[in-house]
Amino acid sequence: MADLLIELFSEEIPARMQAKASGDLKRMITASLTDAGLTFEVAAAFATPRRLALSVTGVPTSTPDISEERRGPSTRAPEKALEGFMRGAGVTRDQLEEREEKKGTFFYAKIEKPGRAATEVIAEAVEAAVRNFPWPKSQRWGAGALKWVRPLHSIICVFGGNIVKFEIEGVQAGNYTQGHRFMAPEPFTVSDFGDYKAKLLDHNVILDPARRATLIADTAQTLASAAGLELVADRGLLEEVAGLVEWPVPMIGKFDPDFLAVPEEVLILTMKKDQKYFVTRDPATGKLANKFIFAANIEPTDDGTAITQGNQRVLAARLADAKFFWEQDLKGKLDDNLGALKDIVFHKDLGMVSDRVERMKKLSRYLAGFIDGCDADQAERAAELAKADLVSGMVNEFASLQGTMGRYYALAQGEAQAVADAARDHYAPAGPNDACPSAPVSVAVALAEKLDTLVGFFGIDQKPTGSKDPFALRRSALGIIRLITENNVRLELQAVLAAALLGYLDQGNVLIRAKIDEKMHGTADDLEVALGVAIGVHRGAELLSFFGDRLKVQQRDKGVRHDLIDAVFAKGDDDLVRILDRVAALSAALETDDGVNLLAGYKRAANILRIEEKKDGKAYDQSVDMALLTLAEEKSLHIALKDAKAEAEAALTDEDFEKAMAALSTLRVPIDAFFEAVIVNADEADIRANRLALLSEIRSAVNTVADFGLIEG
Amino acid sequence: MTVNFSTKGGMPFQTMILTLQxxxxxxxxxxxxxxxxxxGAGTFHPATTLRALGPDSWKAAYVQPCRRPTDGRYGENPNRLQHYYQFQVILKPSPADMQALYLGSLEAIGIDSKLHDIRFVEDDWESPTLGAWGLGWEIWCDGMEVSQYTYFQQVGGIECKPVSGELTYGLERLAMFVQGVDSIYELxxxxxxxxxxxxxxxxxxEQSAYNFEHATTEKLFQDFSQAQAECTKLLEAExxxxxxxxxxxxxxxFNLLDARGVISVTERQAYIGRVRDLAKGCCEAWVKKSAELAAGTNAVRSKEGEA
Known part of the structure; x- marks a missing residue:
């Protein structure tokens, strides 16, 4: 057994790639070892800005010997056959053994394959890993052909204290590396992982990214506390910063408090995104403080004054720029920006952003009618202003502040709070975990924004395919689902989609118009149907089933069974709130004994029906003839079905799905009794037909709530 | 060489250029x-764009004035200029010790790497107008970006073999850092x-006023079309x-038209595409011609050898 140490030393690896890269190195090398039959105890991988390192302990020094026995031809076989066998097995005549068997005497060869030296396996494994490393982006350098994330300078490959010798495109594996670029640049040799880690530390490199992160977080905390401030924790930033330094030295800097007049989102963005600084807050007020914390990658020869002053100067210049944009933007009004939206293309076949704003205005007003407490005028006004900040100086400079700035500018020009908030929140929710707007005006505009996107792109056949979704339509659909279901917005999705499509038609969108004309052959008299056909919002058609799929994905994460959604969706309902209520009632019922047995009874009835209907080539959906019901179990089932169906239907009208399911669940007993006592395929044709009709009644009664045929189990 | 230092201690602007050279x-x-x-950038100099192509070694350094009309601020912003200087270095093939060479140049202009925090921060480079891309970093000095460092992978849509290493120093930024001043104009x-x-x-x-207000857009549109036509004609003439x-x-x-705000977002892409097509054509023609010239020289040499 021996321990293996690998280091791939290169020029600076982008911070965002380091964690995955160290994992990939571990995965690739250990897989190669295992494939070759080499076991190991523990493997651990690390990354710094300049190196990937891997330690593997307890690796055998060679792969196991393999001993194999092979049966050859009969001793009576021609000489040629024997020669071929010996060639294939790599043995000579004197190494063969003869064995008597029932069918005669046969030759046997014993092949001994000695194990390979682990060093050979390791050399091959490292070379394969280097040549096939899955960097997101890699490059060539100099006159060479090798690709790595940045130029690769040296490789450590030490096994059991010795160098494993190999070479990849001129880079020799060895046992030396370098420490911190500026604090301890001289090369040094290492004998094993423990030695490597310790010497790196002596040369001002902390190998483990988790240790660097902890050190940064702890020191930052101490610096903030000493200044009487609260550090704003940021896990993502911490990991990034830990990937930018080998020897983190956190320091605290400050900026002119005058800059605090600029919205804090702008200040935070500048500090965090551009400069990788941690921000602090005043614990008393919760407001952003004018102090920031950053991690230098060096213990400087002074007390850190030069580095701190330098960083303060850079930040001041950036904040001055931001303040300039803020003040410039405040000189005008959002309404002044609307004209400029005529010059921004939304999509070449879907018009300019100004066209989109016009459509969103109408749609928001229309949607306001479905949202409790939504003021239609405010919804329309919010939609009008929602995109106006796109041409402001600030958003031009910091694109990710779209919406955020719109809210500030709307408030500054005296718009209602609800209008301003909607300008900010109408992009949300941006994903499954993003906060979903709940303020009525925000919900209206956020819905309008996404409906307009979805319908437009489906209308011009720019649908997502496979992993390609360039216009993020899946996210739009998910956003619509969340906005509707989380706010209990009761609406018919098909009608709303048609209204969104009408917006495009009113603007004379020729592509979408042509699509409708083509599909309807110019005979559309019902516009809503025409629209539905055009973009496939009708049941079973693409856009609605796209919603169905998104709904299943979204609900799956909440533990809801996809087959129950299919079962309810198949009923043709397009009110998402009602659909989920129904699914919930169905799901609860199926957890009870009655529910499980009802489902079993239904399946049995449906199966018999399917087989018999197929055999006879006709449907047994005629009315049950009371006179032909002979057995008590038949009669009581028929009565129970009639009652249960009526009760379920009444409950459905009241949208009391629990009650509907309860009514159906009472059928369990009569159905079970029926199957126990009655033979469906009776000899008398008329009785058999009548019993099949009774089964058909079961099917239709149960299917009032959901298509039970689609439920699994 | 006598170096005059300013009262603040850093190297004067012109001394910095002389030192780098x-x-x-x-x-x-x-x-x-x-x-x-x-x-718009020192990369456009034929000594970089064209020389980055083909098999020959090449090492050059030069100052290039850059014009970015949209960055003009009428002299009112202490950090932004529509005209500034880049110091450009191209090393082909990129040497193994290129990072050390670069750090040596910072040392030469008075940046003490043991006193300051120098960092290589990921920044991939792409020039849509040149059909070029490479990987590299921006170099931070105490949080300020002072240079761009790129390993060219493609120029004019053509693979760079060998790879050139390109260094671009923003001279004004660097001088502000070295001299510790807050405004370009105080350098x-x-x-x-x-x-x-x-x-x-x-x-x-004055140039900001020209770029944003006075440049005659009809003339600029004409200039663009003429340059495009001329380029195409010259490519035909090899x-x-x-x-x-x-x-x-x-x-x-195109940059001037952009500053005048007369190019819409849709047209923008189309214009960039037109420039890229020209750049690609030029790069391809240059590679072809230099290969022919090299073959010609070799032919002459081998004839001489025969004789």
Whole structure:
């Protein structure tokens, strides 16, 4: 057994790639070892800005010997056959053994394959890993052909204290590396992982990214506390910063408090995104403080004054720029920006952003009618202003502040709070975990924004395919689902989609118009149907089933069974709130004994029906003839079905799905009794037909709530 | 060489340029002069764009004035200029010790790497107008970006073999850092009382006014079309060098039109695409022609050998 140490030393690896890269190195090398039959105890991988390192302990020094026995031809076989066998097995005549068997005497060869030296396996494994490393982006350098994330300078490959010798495109594996670029640049040799880690530390490199992160977080905390401030924790930033330094030295800097007049989102963005600084807050007020914390990658020869002053100067210049944009933007009004939206293309076949704003205005007003407490005028006004900040100086400079700035500018020009908030929140929710707007005006505009996107792109056949979704339509659909279901917005999705499509038609969108004309052959008299056909919002058609799929994905994460959604969706309902209520009632019922047995009874009835209907080539959906019901179990089932169906239907009208399911669940007993006592395929044709009709009644009664045929189990 | 330092302690602007030139000359670079045309970045200089292509070794350094019309602020912003200087180094093939060479150049202009925090921060480079890309970093000095460092992978849509390493120093930024001043216009130019503002402030005011207000857009549109046509004609005549100058011209004219705000978002892509097509054509023609010339030289050599 021996321990293996690998280091791939290169020029600076982008911070965002380091964690995955160290994992990939571990995965690739250990897989190669295992494939070759080499076991190991523990493997651990690390990354710094300049190196990937891997330690593997307890690796055998060679792969196991393999001993194999092979049966050859009969001793009576021609000489040629024997020669071929010996060639294939790599043995000579004197190494063969003869064995008597029932069918005669046969030759046997014993092949001994000695194990390979682990060093050979390791050399091959490292070379394969280097040549096939899955960097997101890699490059060539100099006159060479090798690709790595940045130029690769040296490789450590030490096994059991010795160098494993190999070479990849001129880079020799060895046992030396370098420490911190500026604090301890001289090369040094290492004998094993423990030695490597310790010497790196002596040369001002902390190998483990988790240790660097902890050190940064702890020191930052101490610096903030000493200044009487609260550090704003940021896990993502911490990991990034830990990937930018080998020897983190956190320091605290400050900026002119005058800059605090600029919205804090702008200040935070500048500090965090551009400069990788941690921000602090005043614990008393919760407001952003004018102090920031950053991690230098060096213990400087002074007390850190030069580095701190330098960083303060850079930040001041950036904040001055931001303040300039803020003040410039405040000189005008959002309404002044609307004209400029005529010059921004939304999509070449879907018009300019100004066209989109016009459509969103109408749609928001229309949607306001479905949202409790939504003021239609405010919804329309919010939609009008929602995109106006796109041409402001600030958003031009910091694109990710779209919406955020719109809210500030709307408030500054005296718009209602609800209008301003909607300008900010109408992009949300941006994903499954993003906060979903709940303020009525925000919900209206956020819905309008996404409906307009979805319908437009489906209308011009720019649908997502496979992993390609360039216009993020899946996210739009998910956003619509969340906005509707989380706010209990009761609406018919098909009608709303048609209204969104009408917006495009009113603007004379020729592509979408042509699509409708083509599909309807110019005979559309019902516009809503025409629209539905055009973009496939009708049941079973693409856009609605796209919603169905998104709904299943979204609900799956909440533990809801996809087959129950299919079962309810198949009923043709397009009110998402009602659909989920129904699914919930169905799901609860199926957890009870009655529910499980009802489902079993239904399946049995449906199966018999399917087989018999197929055999006879006709449907047994005629009315049950009371006179032909002979057995008590038949009669009581028929009565129970009639009652249960009526009760379920009444409950459905009241949208009391629990009650509907309860009514159906009472059928369990009569159905079970029926199957126990009655033979469906009776000899008398008329009785058999009548019993099949009774089964058909079961099917239709149960299917009032959901298509039970689609439920699994 | 006598170096005059300003009262604040850092190297004067012109001394910094002289120092960088002599540093890179000592490391084997040809010291070239700016290309005599308006361009948005030192990369456009034929000594970088064209020389990055083909198999021959090449090492050069030069100052290139850069014009970015949209960055003009009428001399009112202490950090932004529509005209500034880049110091450009190209090393082909990129040497193994290129990072060390670069850090040596910072040392030469007075940046103490044990006192300051110097970092290589991921910044991949792509020029849609040149059809070029590479990987590299921006170099941070105490949080300030002072240089761009790129390993060219493709130029004009053509693979770079060998790979060139390109260094671009933002001279004004770097000088601000070295001198510790907060405004470009306060930079000590010569160590003898002349500031950057004395030389360039009025220029920034007037050129900003030209770029944003007075440039005649009809004429610019004509210039663009003419440069495009001329470039195409010259490519047909197999004259890649003058053709490439027309490409540079079209690129700058586009930048001016952009500053005048007369190019819509949709048209923007189309214009960039037109410049890229020209650049690609020039690069391809240059590679073809230099290969022919090299083959010709070899042919002559082998004939001489025969004789």
């Amino acid at each position: 002599s540093y890179w000359a000592d490391h084997g670079c040809l010291i070239l002069q700016p290309h005599d045309m308006e361009m 000590d130019f010569n160590g003898n009382g002349v500031t950057y503002g004395d030389v360039f402030l009025e220029n920034e005011r 004259l890649p060098l003058p053709a490439y100058e027309q490409c540079i011209k079209s690129s700058h004219t």
